[in-house]
Amino acid sequence: DQRHKFWETQPVGQFKDIGNPTLPEGPIEPPTPLSEVKQEPYNLPNLYEWVTCDIHDEQMCDEIYTLLANNYVEDDENMFRFNYSKEFLRWALQPPGYFTAWHIGVRVKTSKKMVAFITGIPARIRVRDEVVNMAEINFLCVHKKLRTKRLAPVMIKEVTRRVHLENIWQAAYTAGVILPTPVATCQYWHRSLNPKKLIDVGFSRLGARMTMSRTIKLYKLPESTVTPGFRKMEIHDVPAVTRLIRNYLSQFIVAPDFDENDVEHWLLPRENVVDSYLVESPETHEVTDFCSFYTLPSSILGNPNYSTLKAAYSFYNVSTATPLLQLMNDALIVAKQKDYDVFNALDVMQNESFLKELKFGPGDGKLHYYLYNYRVRHALKSSELGLVLL
Numbered sequence: 001d002q003r004h005k006f007w008e009t010q011p012v013g014q015f016k017d018i019g020n021p022t023l024p025e026g027p028i029e030p031p032t033p034l035s036e037v038k039q040e041p042y043n044l045p046n047l048y049e050w051v052t053c054d055i056h057d058e059q060m061c062d063e064i065y066t067l068l069a070n071n072y073v074e075d076d077e078n079m080f081r082f083n084y085s086k087e088f089l090r091w092a093l094q095p096p097g098y099f100t101a102w103h104i105g106v107r108v109k110t111s112k113k114m115v116a117f118i119t120g121i122p123a124r125i126r127v128r129d130e131v132v133n134m135a136e137i138n139f140l141c142v143h144k145k146l147r148t149k150r151l152a153p154v155m156i157k158e159v160t161r162r163v164h165l166e167n168i169w170q171a172a173y174t175a176g177v178i179l180p181t182p183v184a185t186c187q188y189w190h191r192s193l194n195p196k197k198l199i200d201v202g203f204s205r206l207g208a209r210m211t212m213s214r215t216i217k218l219y220k221l222p223e224s225t226v227t228p229g230f231r232k233m234e235i236h237d238v239p240a241v242t243r244l245i246r247n248y249l250s251q252f253i254v255a256p257d258f259d260e261n262d263v264e265h266w267l268l269p270r271e272n273v274v275d276s277y278l279v280e281s282p283e284t285h286e287v288t289d290f291c292s293f294y295t296l297p298s299s300i301l302g303n304p305n306y307s308t309l310k311a312a313y314s315f316y317n318v319s320t321a322t323p324l325l326q327l328m329n330d331a332l333i334v335a336k337q338k339d340y341d342v343f344n345a346l347d348v349m350q351n352e353s354f355l356k357e358l359k360f361g362p363g364d365g366k367l368h369y370y371l372y373n374y375r376v377r378h379a380l381k382s383s384e385l386g387l388v389l390l
């Protein structure tokens with residue numbers, strides 16, 4: 001089909017190469033001399049033009065928010081659609097060292113209406129012992145009415161060209177669909193916090209021989225956290241949290257190579273965007289554990305009583321003294337206190353060790369991770385992945 005036609009032209013692991021032990025791990029193609037990188041943008045179909053999006057600009061941010069809120073990812077049954085907030089988009093797209101040129105919109109020349117979007121952000125990602133400068137590609141969105149115009153391939157080529165101009169030759173991205181060739185395939189799990197609402201909107205179903213009140217009781221959580229020394233992360237914790245998370249992530253085959261600037265950006269609490277907590281030992285004042293989740297609501301499509309689902313997504317968690325089970329239960333307790341309806345987690349890192357026990361149920365969505373222009377000897381188990389993309 002057309003999709004594989006495009007990906008067969010790209011430096012990505014090809015299905016035909018699976019299991020070929022002679023192919024080395026690492027870049028598939030060498031960098032192109034900067035003088036040979038195409039200097040001008042790729043051609044769009046006539047009616048459309050590229051626009052570089054300054055996400056800091058209120059009006060531009062509004063246009064991007066609205067495009068995504070109406071046209072971004074839905075579940076297979078079109079019951080829900082991601083509803084990234086404006087403050088979340090500003091956080092997600094302005095990490096240390098970001099390039100405005102990598103926030104690319106497509107708009108109609110005449111009406112100036114934004115009809116498509118794709119982004120890249122720079123990230124240092126370690127693959128085994130190699131730290132690679134990559135672009136994390138995200139928010140690929142084409143307006144529902146323009147889906148048959150084959151805009152996505154030219155948008156992917158354009159963001160790749162702009163990434164190449166910054167001398168970066170690898171990328172990481174995720175998708176709900178199978179493309180050549182997944183580095184890892186993960187499963188989403190969900191922990192009900194507001195089971196009545198989740199059943200009312202059709203996400204969950206009442207279990208057999210279960211009443212609503214029995215279901216509410218099943219998911220009930222304590223009013224307050226149980227771990228002594230459990231508190232919100234603050235700016236002065238950045239050095240300790242950086243040490244803790246760098247050490248923890250070193251056990252995974254693919255993981256971000258966070259420095260203190262990255263930790264300050266990605267893990268310091270931001271209201272309605274990202275929450276992070278740590279355990280400071282009351283005796284030694286050492287920071288021994290960390291947990292975090294980000295806030296990504298979903299629009300509920302066509303329900304008369306509810307319009308939005310408040311969802312928390314497990315981000316990075318580290319346990320060295322507090323059992324991970326207890327740490328994550330405290331995260332659930334805090335999320336319930338803040339009125340989240342559901343707490344979502346991928347089966348990456350050590351998450352599998354707590355999912356069933358904390359009453360998570362498997363979702364219907366799989367998430368495939370991909371690397372561009374970097375071959376990994378063989379697909380990873382999700383527990384070998386230490387990378388969470390937004």
Ligand SMILES: COc1cc([C@H]2SCC(=O)N2Cc2ccccc2)c(Br)cc1O
Nearest residue numbers: 073074075080081082188298363364365
């Ligand atoms: C519907 O089952 C799932 C849907 C989603 C995504 S697709 C569009 C959307 O909004 N989602 C977030 C959401 C919506 C509802 C519940 C939990 C998460 C994910 Br990710 C995993 C699921 O299993």
